[in-house]
Amino acid sequence: MTAVPMLELRGVDKSFGPVHVLSSVDFTARAGEVTALVGDNGAGKTTLVKCIGGIHPVDAGELIFQGTARSVRGPRDAALLGVEIVYQDLALADNLDIVENMFLGREVLTRLRTLDENSMEKLAEQALASLSVRTVRSVRQHVVSLSGGQRQTVAIAKSVLWKSKVVILDEPTAALGVAQTEQVLDLVRRLAGQGVAVILVSHNMNDVMKVADSIGVLFLGRMAAQVRRKDVTQTQVVELITAGRSGELGLSPAESSGAAV
Amino acid sequence: MTAVATADRPRLGERLAAAPWPELAAPAALLLLVVVFGAADSTFLTTGNIEAILQASAILVVLAVAQTFVVATAGIDLSVASTMTLGAVVLGQVYSSGAGIGWAILAGVAAATAVGLVNGAIVAKGGITDFIVTLGTLSAASGLALILADGKPQPVLSKFMLDLSASGIGIISWSVLVAAVVAVTAHVVLFRTRLGVHLLAVGGSTDAARSTGVRNVRVKMSVYLISGLLAGLAAVLLVARVGAAEPASNTSFLLNSVAAVVLGGVSLFGGRATIIGPVVGALLLASLVNGLTLLGVSQFYQPLAVGIVVVLAAFLTRFQK
Ligand SMILES: Nc1ncnc2c1ncn2[C@@H]1O[C@H](COP(=O)(O)OP(=O)(O)OP(=O)(O)O)[C@@H](O)[C@H]1O
Ligand SMILES: [Mg+2]
Numbered sequence: 189m190t191a192v193p194m195l196e197l198r199g200v201d202k203s204f205g206p207v208h209v210l211s212s213v214d215f216t217a218r219a220g221e222v223t224a225l226v227g228d229n230g231a232g233k234t235t236l237v238k239c240i241g242g243i244h245p246v247d248a249g250e251l252i253f254q255g256t257a258r259s260v261r262g263p264r265d266a267a268l269l270g271v272e273i274v275y276q277d278l279a280l281a282d283n284l285d286i287v288e289n290m291f292l293g294r295e296v297l298t299r300l301r302t303l304d305e306n307s308m309e310k311l312a313e314q315a316l317a318s319l320s321v322r323t324v325r326s327v328r329q330h331v332v333s334l335s336g337g338q339r340q341t342v343a344i345a346k347s348v349l350w351k352s353k354v355v356i357l358d359e360p361t362a363a364l365g366v367a368q369t370e371q372v373l374d375l376v377r378r379l380a381g382q383g384v385a386v387i388l389v390s391h392n393m394n395d396v397m398k399v400a401d402s403i404g405v406l407f408l409g410r411m412a413a414q415v416r417r418k419d420v421t422q423t424q425v426v427e428l429i430t431a432g433r434s435g436e437l438g439l440s441p442a443e444s445s446g447a448a449v
Numbered sequence: 450m451t452a453v454a455t456a457d458r459p460r461l462g463e464r465l466a467a468a469p470w471p472e473l474a475a476p477a478a479l480l481l482l483v484v485v486f487g488a489a490d491s492t493f494l495t496t497g498n499i500e501a502i503l504q505a506s507a508i509l510v511v512l513a514v515a516q517t518f519v520v521a522t523a524g525i526d527l528s529v530a531s532t533m534t535l536g537a538v539v540l541g542q543v544y545s546s547g548a549g550i551g552w553a554i555l556a557g558v559a560a561a562t563a564v565g566l567v568n569g570a571i572v573a574k575g576g577i578t579d580f581i582v583t584l585g586t587l588s589a590a591s592g593l594a595l596i597l598a599d600g601k602p603q604p605v606l607s608k609f610m611l612d613l614s615a616s617g618i619g620i621i622s623w624s625v626l627v628a629a630v631v632a633v634t635a636h637v638v639l640f641r642t643r644l645g646v647h648l649l650a651v652g653g654s655t656d657a658a659r660s661t662g663v664r665n666v667r668v669k670m671s672v673y674l675i676s677g678l679l680a681g682l683a684a685v686l687l688v689a690r691v692g693a694a695e696p697a698s699n700t701s702f703l704l705n706s707v708a709a710v711v712l713g714g715v716s717l718f719g720g721r722a723t724i725i726g727p728v729v730g731a732l733l734l735a736s737l738v739n740g741l742t743l744l745g746v747s748q749f750y751q752p753l754a755v756g757i758v759v760v761l762a763a764f765l766t767r768f769q770k
Contacts, residue, residue, distance in 0.1 A: 282653060292657075
């Protein structure tokens, strides 16, 4: 375990008007690890992800990247800090091919300011190869012709290409079958193996127990607990998700019952 | 090294399945027309007539390319022909005021570009529907042209303009060459530059483009600007061809520019475009009109024929994915 976490949130608050969505959330993601973010529907997972990605400004609290507090005012700030968010469906342009998608907005140009197709093709292939991707036949395939798993693969490879430090995957396997889920989880592990801090938002306990090193559980906008995977059982995690507490773990009885502010 | 295939050649079956049928419609129809008209009338395939067809299509090619850029972003520029008219009138007025032809051309192109800039600013920044905005500028630009010219044509008798349409290399007149250069440049911009990728992304997947940091507003503004600039170039060719700057409206140019784009297999929903397609579409429309004229078909039937061809082409595009 490295000493300084890649990303640390301290006391993050976020409200939408009168709706208090996140209350004093602490969360840590370390380089080379998969940190799962779980919680019931409406617990605030997506909101937390969007705060990290600069889409929602936080009301209070700190975002600390590699030991330094940073203000993230927009998606561009987040990108500059090396944060890449892979959304379920927003991430790729269907009518473009894999290379064009991986470089969209950050194209490599020749000295004549035209696209350097050869370099981009090579880099895209290298990124896919570094993840041992076997499911993509040609990097010139249009994304519209790809399966859900292949699309996730491309989106994840994109973060490798751009040497992202923090990669957040919001329910990457939600729409996938068994085999494709396996492949994507495999990629998630390899991505962490490259030293990336991977944050995996998921409802699937099997996936979480399989790939996570650390698990953060949100309960009604509070971080009930962030635990090491090896210290807990699946039953304990499920209890944390549904009740906010499990034995010694989690919120105090008062907090978990009166959590809805 | 790995299993990631290096852009390997797809097999024949896959290539046929992936063949862009809508994009092949215009070349196939053009070939058919050439064969039919060639057989029906011996003058159709003479160099003199081919020269006339190319000459007649030059302006439409430039306008169709302009329209293609806008349509690729899922927009439409209904003002493209009126903008050309305004550009022509400004050219004529500046020339008649005693300025050199160079300044006159510059003023005409600048006026048309300004209209494109206005379209782009209102559509992209104001977020108002392109259809309404460009319908407005269609009317405004032709009105302005009538006011400036006081409703009268202004002869532009300059050797440069005469040469532009009357001389050239072999059967290729300078104006045809200008259209060809516009087409080749447009092709390079669309497929070999960042702007090209971005405008296809904005047209086909607006949300994905925005979330990856493509500047949608800037891209939308540039396509209308390009459209205005090209309408200005078309204005120069128009004045050269007619020998005068006429404030008369050119509605058939607008309809034909959209027709050429549709014939060329460009998706009106944006995100999928070529330059060669609309260029062939423009050649097809010019050949159709030329052939019908040669065969002695009354002029009144020509818009009907064009309409039928366009609807057939639109029908074909229904069969794409
Ligand atoms: N833009 C917004 N305005 C107002 N309320 C919002 C907004 N976005 C989210 N919320 C509210 O915040 C709460 C948390 O939503 P969020 O989407 O973060 O939950 P989640 O944990 O991602 O849930 P799920 O598992 O269903 O995706 C919900 O009650 C939701 O209604
Ligand atoms: Mg969510």
